[in-house]
Amino acid sequence: MNLEARLEDIQIACKIADWYSTDKTIDYDLDLSLGILFAEGKIIFFNDSILEFTESITPDRFKYRYHYMGGEGNLIFRYDNVPHHREIATFPSHKHFPNAVVESEPVDLRQVIEEIIGIIIDEAGEN
DSSP states (O other): OOHHHHHHHHHHHHHHHHTTEEEEEEEEEEETTTTEEEEEEEEEETTSOEEEEEEEEOSSOEEEEEEEEOTTSOEEEEEEOOSOOTTSTTTTOEEEETTEEEEOOOOOHHHHHHHHHHHHHHHHHHO
């Protein structure tokens, strides 16, 4: 995996979120000599919902967690690839909802942000 390209993808995804967010904090560490990228962030959207994310890429593993919640901290959904739901056909990748864990192909930050934007637009249309 090209770490510089992956970091650029993360930065682009965050720029897309700018159109729908009120605040964000993004930190990353990139060490090309070790083949390591660690990125984490928090994006607050204008409907007060929050996305917290981490991506950790090492020569051995790509780990991700995209936790989307309401302004009160209630889970809306979370994608991750923590290997704890072996019963899921897409193991280790899966998606959490408040009352369920379902199959999910691996996703990236841009896909998650686009999903959140869709939710925000749908909510705005209902009001």
